[in-house]
Amino acid sequence: MQWWFRFRYLVRRILLFLDGDDLASQLVRIVVLIFLTWFVLYGYEYLDFRIQPNVYLTPTSEPTIQVRELVSRTFIIYDESGSVLGDGEVRLYAPEELHIAEASEVRLEISISVINATLAVTSSPPASATPQLGTPRPTSTLLPLSERQFIEVREFMGAGLRGRDVDLFEITSVPPDGLRRMYVNQVNWWRWNIRALEEAIGTRQLEVYIYLPETREDGMSFSRETNILFFQLEVLPTATQFFDTTLGRVSAIAGAVAAIAGAVAAIYAGFKWLKERVRTRRKSLSDAQLIPPIDT
Numbered sequence: 001m002q003w004w005f006r007f008r009y010l011v012r013r014i015l016l017f018l019d020g021d022d023l024a025s026q027l028v029r030i031v032v033l034i035f036l037t038w039f040v041l042y043g044y045e046y047l048d049f050r051i052q053p054n055v056y057l058t059p060t061s062e063p064t065i066q067v068r069e070l071v072s073r074t075f076i077i078y079d080e081s082g083s084v085l086g087d088g089e090v091r092l093y094a095p096e097e098l099h100i101a102e103a104s105e106v107r108l109e110i111s112i113s114v115i116n117a118t119l120a121v122t123s124s125p126p127a128s129a130t131p132q133l134g135t136p137r138p139t140s141t142l143l144p145l146s147e148r149q150f151i152e153v154r155e156f157m158g159a160g161l162r163g164r165d166v167d168l169f170e171i172t173s174v175p176p177d178g179l180r181r182m183y184v185n186q187v188n189w190w191r192w193n194i195r196a197l198e199e200a201i202g203t204r205q206l207e208v209y210i211y212l213p214e215t216r217e218d219g220m221s222f223s224r225e226t227n228i229l230f231f232q233l234e235v236l237p238t239a240t241q242f243f244d245t246t247l248g249r250v251s252a253i254a255g256a257v258a259a260i261a262g263a264v265a266a267i268y269a270g271f272k273w274l275k276e277r278v279r280t281r282r283k284s285l286s287d288a289q290l291i292p293p294i295d296t
Contacts (some may be wrong), residue, residue, distance in 0.1 A: 029271070036267045041260065055247055071097040077222065082155025082211035088112040090151045092208055092229040093143035093275050098196050099236050106161060107143060108190040108208055108229075112153050115184055146231040154212055158223065163206035168235075170195040179213060200235045207231070 088248045093107040130270050158178040161171060172193040190208075211223035 002127060014184060033267055033271065037264055041263060051247045062117055076217040078215045079212070080156060080215055084116050085153045085155060085182055086112045086116045087114040088151050088153040089148055090210065090227055090229070091148045092146045094146040094231045095233065097236055100196050100198055100201065100238050103193065103195050105143070106192045106194060106208065108159050110151060110153060110182065110188045112184050147229045149227050149229065151210065151227055155182055156213060157182055157210060158213055159208060159210050161192045161206065161208055165204035166206060168197050168200035168204060170197065195236045201237050202235060203237055204233045256271065
């Protein structure tokens with residue numbers, strides 16, 4: 001039973017040390033108080049109380065390896081984009097900021113700057129030196145120019161809007177299927193009407209891609225991408241949402257401060273109770289002289 005007396009003696013020495021009024025004892029008490037506060041608030045996250053299920057391994061037969069011969073098939077891909085009209089420029093116009101439930105648009109424009117020399121012979125109808133009546137003009141909106149790129153223009157081209165955060169917006173495409181016939185003497189355009197959902201608050205990443213239509217011999221459609229234009233959109237809350245969010249954050253911070261203060265008060269009260277108990281116990285032990293000597 002010597003270990004029991006030694007253990008009791010060690011515990012008493014620790015309690016007497018914590019009960020001291022010197023600087024070392026005060027520092028130890030502060031460290032213990034900080035550790036207990038941290039453990040009560042966050043320590044449980046580092047403990048894993050999950051019970052791991054028993055895993056029983058049963059003998060199985062040797063795996064059977066099946067060898068299959070892969071036979072490649074040759075497909076014919078039809079280019080549905082037509083002939084080359086010339087070299088041009090693609091311009092992307094997109095808003096930089098957008099509030100929740102606010103309607104805006106993303107606009108893509110393609111214009112031909114260098115016309116193909118053989119276009120007058122091969123195109124139907126042939127290219128005209130004068131613009132057609134009713135030709136759409138460059139964008140009349142105040143949307144900022146997000147990006148511009150070089151592009152080889154074909155007779156038929158398509159465009160679409162996608163991206164990592166595309167599901168956070170309500171999007172209506174014009175034209176709906178994304179395909180257009182391109183004209184030489186006019187601005188060819190696409191438009192996407194967008195509206196941000198409530199969960200879209202923050203910086204969102206989107207992109208517009210341009211493709212050429214292709215079809216396999218069995219009728220399956222493909223799209224061969226030629227250009228990708230990335231843009232970033234900052235979605236902002238409305239004034240009411242901003243006030244509610246700020247009030248909620250302040251309430252959460254106040255609740256956390258109150259919880260920490262309560263935990264510190266409880267630990268301090270427990271420490272005071274333990275200190276008083278140690279004093280009483282030390283006085284009784286000193287009177288009775290019950291502390292045994294340490295065996296050497």
